[in-house]
Amino acid sequence: MGQANRQRDANANGSTLVDLSKSSTREWIAGSAFALPYLLIAGTFLFGPLLLALYMSLYDWNALDPAQSQFLGLENYRILLSDPDFWNALWNTVYFVVLTVPPIVVGSLLLALGVNREVRGQWLLRTVFFSPYVLTVAVVGLLWTELFNASGLVSYYLGGGNWLTSHDLAMPAIAVATIWWQLAFNFIILLAARQNVSDRLYEAAKLDGASSWRMMRDITIPQMQNPLVFVVIVTFVNSFQVFGQPFIMTDGGPSFSTTTIVLYLYDTAFTGRQFGYAAAVGYVLFMILIAVSATSYYFLGGDD
Amino acid sequence: MVNTDETTAAVSFDDVRKVYNDYFVAVDEFNAHIEDGEFITVVGPSGSGKSTLLRMIAGLETITAGDIRIGDESIAGVEPQDRGIAMVFQNYALYPHMSVEKNMAYGLRLTTDLADDEIERRVRETADMMGIEDELDSKPSELSGGQQQRVATGRAIVRDPKIFLMDEPLSNLDAKLKVHMRTELQRLQEELGTTTIYVTHDQHEALTMSDRIIVLDEGELQQFAPPDEVYNNPANRFVADFIGSPAMNFFEVASNGSTLVGDGFEYDIPARIADELDGSAGDDLELGIRPEDIDYDATGTNTVQATVEVVEVAGSDNFVYLDIEGTECRVRVPGDVKPAVGEQVTLAFDPADIHLFDERSGENLLADLRTTEPGTAEADTGADAAAAEQETEEVA
CATH class of the missing domain: 1.20.5 (Single alpha-helices involved in coiled-coils or other helix-helix interfaces)
Incomplete structure (x- = not known):
């Protein structure tokens, strides 16, 4: 060249x-x-608020003049671990989670599977089941407050007086309102997931001799695994973060029996003006949510 | 429960009818008898009812009226898993979350009392037969289309059914693999001797694979005959048009004793054909002739003049599209024949190759004549040749 x-x-x-x-x-x-x-x-x-909250949780935070805030290190976290009000709020929240997560997940799954069948008035059922989700938490709270008060329909048929002023019944009452409201969102997700499962798989299983129960166990649940993991995690997160319903329906009462973590955080920050301490409460909740989500993901084994 | 003593079984359809939503007739008054061990292809355009027919045998659709019998017993009220059938679906319907081994073993686990090691032995034996023994631990999504097809077929074989039902099992494969799998399925069916009902919209598959073909249109049986007969002696215009690629040529003609008069041509027919037409149709006839049966560039009398419009080069053969006074005519010619567009050519039709249809009913008016004609045997080779040529085109 x-x-x-x-x-x-x-x-x-x-x-x-x-x-x-x-x-x-x-x-x-x-x-x-x-x-x-x-x-x-x-x-x-x-990300900004997340970092700012972490920063605030290390201080005795002065909201009016942040420059005057006093650095405490991990002191807020140390106090929090020995704070009976915090533990009360944490246990109330766990109780609420136990009352709401299984019924919401199982209920929305059963509704989705039921409504997926070709039944007369299917569209009407879908609309009815989804409609609560369009309501705001304020409407849901006020509606169920009316139903649960002493002259409401619930105590009329089931007794128990005003459920929302009963130490034992207030949290179950909030849980019922939440299940009714939150079921709709999960129902739609799971209905869409069920409709994505090919009918051919069920036909193949039918020819293979699978009963309805075996089809549910061997086809439906495995095929809906990822949406189910999503629904479980989202329901856990929503239930751990419950605030609006107890705030409107009971304001944490009676005698703090419905004070949840976020409600306690709110009271600490905006009533007690302890923003640094409230930020530490928020961070503990954040860690709990990460742990619960990771555990759910690990045990339920999502692919994505 | 259907008798399970036999290893394979005949299937009979008696006035079978399927109606959806009280108004849509998917299958109408269907009667047929499939012999024990036969390979039957059900062919027809989309919506002709062929899959519905298969799904009724499988128990995936109810039968509106009539009866289907497997062996000597009616399948009415018999659960799908008890009918002695296994089905291969168009998209394979493999369970995505199960390994190949679990996919294949699932039916055996649910419907038999076999011990786990026996199930495993059968699955491995079938996987060996299908050439997927190294993929037993793989998930379906990790396999190629051809491998998935083998798994689906293996899943059907391992159950040792009396009847295989296949619903367009090759339609998702590329042309080359389709030809290969077609041969493989034929080999398997011959080895196993199991009655097979194979649904396809692909006439090439129907012509090359089956002992007999069921041609359906709009839920009605058009013809049930061996491939040669369906190709060479179609029962009606629909079958003549549907089977064969390129499709048969049709010309509207009127009968004038011993002459057929069409647009731009007159064609003298022999006395035996004229006698066959005597008293029928009259003016409303259609003359049909396959593209490969036309004598291109002919000489002598009783010919038709045409103008070349398009030449399609297809390798070993070329297809010449001609115009005969406004009617299109397709001719298959050898690969070295490449006429110029606009060229005038002379065509001749051998009377032994022509078909005449009643324009109103579509009935093939020469069907009886061709069945009894001594020259039919020669014509019989046409279907094989055409299918082989189509196969070559597909692979190309």
Whole structure:
């Protein structure tokens, strides 16, 4: 190859490299532009507050003049572990979780499987089951407060007077309202998941001799595994974070029997003005939620 | 429960009818008898009722009226798993979360009392036969389309059914693999001798695989005959048009004693054909002739003039699209024949190759004549040749 040809090839290769580099820069800029809105919103409303709360939890935080805040290190966390009100709120929350998560998950699954069948008025049932989800927590809270008060329908038929002022019945009452309200969202997710399972699998199983129960065990549940894991985790998170229903229906009473962690956090921060301590409560809840989600994921074995 | 002593069984349909939602007739008054050990293909366009027929045998659809018998017993009220059938689905319907081994063993575990090691032995034996012995621990999503098809077939075989039902099992494969799997399925069926009912919309599969073909249209049986007969002596215009690629040519003609008069041509027919037409149809006839039966660039009398419009090069053969006074005519010619567009050519039809249909009823008016004709045997080779050629095209 002559000198001139080699030079020409070198130039040609050089220009290809330059083109590639220009093109990848353009792609990087375009990609960043698309990601930027999310990064800005998530940074401002998610990661920023998350870091700020961690920072606040290490201080006796002065909300009016943050510069005057006093650094305490892990003192807020140490106090919290020996705070009976915190433990009361934690146990109330766990009680609420136990009362709500199984019925919401199992109930929404059964509703989804039931409504998936071809029955007359199927669309009406779907609408009826989903409709509570469009209500706000305030409407749900006020509606069920009326139903549970001494002259409401619940005590009329089941007795028990005003459930919301009963130490034993107040939390179950809040749980019932929550199940009615939250079932709808999970129902829609699981109905969509069930409808994604190919009918051919059921036909193959039928020819293989599977009973309805075996089909449920061997086809439906395994095929809905990922949405089920999602529903379980979301329900756990929602139930651990319960705030609106006890705030509206009982304000944590009677005698703190319905004070949940988030309600306690709210009272500590906005009534007691202990923002640093409330941030520490929030962080403990955050850790609990991570642990519960990871445990659910591990035991239920989602693929995605 | 259907008798399970036999290893394979005949299937009979007596006035079988399927109606959906009280108005849509999917299968109407279907009668047929499938012999023990036969390979039957059910072919027809989309919506013709072929899958419905298969699903009624399987027990996945109820039968609105009539009866289906497997062996000597009616399947009415018999659960699908007790009918002695196994089915291969179009999209295989493999359980995605189970390994290949579990997929294949599932039916045996549920319907037999076999010990686990016996089930495992049978599954391994079948997997060996299907060439998937190394994939037993894989999930279906880790397999290629061809392997998934083998698993689905293996899952059916391992149950040792009396009847295989296959619902377009090769339609998701590429052309080359389809041809390979087609041969493999035929080999398996011959080895096992199990009665097989195979649904397809692909006429090539029907022509190449089956002992007999059921042609369905709009839920009605059009013809039930061996491939050669379906190809060479179609019962009606629908069968003639549906089977064969490119499709048969049709020309509207009127009978004038011993001459058929069409747009732009007259064609003299022999006395035996004229006699057969005597008293029927009259003016409302359709002359049918297959593209490979047309004598291209003919000489002499009783010919038809045509103009070349398009030449389609297809390797060993070419397809020439001609215009005969506004009617399109397709001719299959050898690969070295490539006429120029606009060229005038002369065609001749051998009377032994023509079909005449009643335009109103679609009935093949020469069906009886061709059945008794001594030259039919020669024509019989046409279906095999056409199927082989179509197969070559597919692979190409």
